Amino acid sequence: MAAYSGRGLHGHIVETIGGRILDGTYAPGQTVHPDELERELDVSKTVVREALRVLASKGLVDSRPKRGTFVRPRSEWSLLDASLLRWQRRGAPDRRFLADLAEVRAIIEPAGARLAATRRTEADLAAMREALAVLAEPGADASAVIEADLRFHRALLAAAHNELMGRLEVVVEAGLRERDRIVHSGERWPDAVPAHRAVLDAVAAGDPAGAAAAVESLLEQASTDLAHAAGGEAGPHARNSGARNSGDSAAG
Template identity: 65%
Template sequence: MVSKPGRGLHGQAVEELGRRIMRGDYPPGTVVDPAKFQTELGVSQTVVREALRVLAAKGLLESRQKRGTTIRPRADWNLLDSDLLRWQGSSAPTDGFLGDLAEVRAIVEPAGARLAASRRTPSDLETLRQALDAMAAAGTDADAMVEADLAFHRALLDAAHNELLSRMEVVIEAGLRVRDRIVHGARHFADSIPVHQELLDAVEAGDPDAAVAAVESLLAQATDDLAAVQARKDKEDRAADVATDPPPKETP
């Protein structure tokens, strides 16, 4: 098992096994073999047992006498768990996963912006300004841009001053992190700072309708950016296929 800075063996085992399950390496109903995991991961029985216990708490596994430990149906998984969201989006997210996240963002963020425009405090506005300044300072640093963008949207939900809505940040962060990683990693995206500024201005002015409109513009831009990246990738894949196709045989 490759060592990851900042994580003990237990945390690394949870990460590795969780990613495998989310990837579909072990279909629902599969009986898992803890002894095999010990060998593959190079860890102790105790580490594997504790990792399986954590994954069971997330709804991925269940243990029964005489049946052993099995992968539970996907319908039983705690898909809003922050780790599950991160694992599902960290490798090669499917169109279905990206579509689901986009729909949830379209439901949550406009409502959050509307409340933020009515309830924001001077402290909330300062946090939003700092995040926007960090976005501007990031330049072409994709990692810095991603973190600043996440900070802005997290601050926006917090400015709504609704504890339950703030907890939705795990979903928003998953959607944003996946989108930003794809788009900023490809360095093919529209400048989102102006529309973020529009959103901040609307929240500061206490204009709920303008805040909602600004968020909807942001979401539309996010969709367009992803579509542009995917279109470019498809074009490059087609060009690569043509380049590797064998030349046609000459007819005598």
């Protein structure tokens, strides 16, 4: 479920066509003409054919005799594919998509925290502490905060030591990146360090119920912060990105 790792021209063409499908430029059922793509993108037939093959493997397109290549229904897309999750974050936020991601996170992360509280190692705790330290760093910019937030949640899932759950980090990351992009778009953002610290403390204490409850509280705060940000408000407990007196910074 990893994102498509193609580099150079071929990777660019995959991203271009895939992005057009995800943003609705090419609608489900619409025919995609390879020869037109060759001329428009100024690439060879081989490059376009290989790009469409990659997109077909993700459920986005199909080819049939007499009908040609066409966009498949959204219900047949591999929506958990990392590339699709990334492409879907482009442009204006899709509120339904954000809501779906939030619901899935609410299922995955509390369960992961329960397991983490009983299975975490010192290395797992160290990874979470390192991420939290960046979140709490005075003057940390939005980019650093977002990346540290992602590291914290990845470390939490990794601490569950469940291989299949670990693969679901692509869903968590997609939800986090889009949420953080919106919430951290202004000069002020909400302070979520205490909520993250509560999760870490419960996991470190070996308290499964407490860890799950702390994650649920964190996710609740994240949803509230997103609603405030989408409405153009700073939200409760807002911090100024340039001067955080307490040393706390925000995340989701």
